Amino acid sequence: MAELTVPVQRDIKEERRRAARAFRDERTRAGTFVVRLMSSPGAGKTTLLQKTAQVLTERFRVGILVGDVETERDAQRLAPYAPSLQITTGGACHLELPLVQRALPQLSETAFDFLFIEDVGNLICPASHDLGEHLRVILLSTTEGDDKPGKYPKAFRTSQVVVLSKSDLLPYVPFSLERAEADARLVQPELQFFVVSALGGDGIGDWCEFLIRRRDELLAIDASQSSCP
Ligand SMILES: Nc1nc2c(ncn2[C@@H]2O[C@H](COP(=O)(O)OP(=O)(O)OP(=O)(O)O)[C@@H](O)[C@H]2O)c(=O)[nH]1
Ligand SMILES: [Mg+2]
Helix, strand or coil, X not given: CCCCCCXXXXXXXXXXXXXXXXXXXXXXXXXXEEEXXXXXXXXXXXXXXXHHHHHHCCCCCEEEEEEECCCCHHHHHHCCCCCEEEEECCCCCCCCHHHHHHHHHHCCCCCCCEEEEECCCCCCHHXXXXXXXXXXXXXXXXXXXXXXXXXXXXXXXXXXXXXXXCHHHHHHCCCCHHHHHHHHHHHCCCCEEXXXXXXCCCCHHHXXXXXXXXXXXXXXXXXXXXXXX
């Protein structure tokens, strides 16, 4: 079969990177810290967001966008805690920035201090897409095995934080926090780790304080840059 080369003459990846940077900068100027959660299905993203929203909404405005292939179930679970909107991808295994941009104005308000984005449960595809988040967090639950960072390196390499979730199950499963951490650090030495049980509440306080600190740091940097002549 004859091959036909079509010159596109557009760097689509660079266009996407630029759009993500612009989205991130807009949110920074609005004072919104965007935190994205990725993990394999069922690692505990929605449960962690329920607990996180419960704590943060005492002092902050929180919004949540949640991606799934089908159903509104996660948004329904999150709605009692914070304005939440489901993005159903209809088969796609990850979210993309245009979906986020379309969904955001449909949340009850957009002036949030924290915007959380839960991506579709998948350790592979989401890692290749920048949704304009300030902080990319990957959850690894104790039931998945401590060997996963090396097997799914891109998700760990492109994240800044690992939440080792379901710590309450540690007595019952062969999972070593040390091994998981060491394996992840081989992929990305700068990763920060939190050990959390969203069901039991252990580690939730440290996790929320960390998020507040990171938002404060972001806003302080933005303020100092805005005041530069
Ligand atoms: N023991 C224990 N179970 C948990 C914990 N966090 C979540 N779970 C359970 O794990 C299951 C999956 O939790 P979800 O929060 O729905 O996980 P998810 O990552 O949002 O799942 P998807 O959106 O389908 O990818 C549920 O049955 C939760 O109750 C935890 O800290 N400890
Ligand atoms: Mg979920």
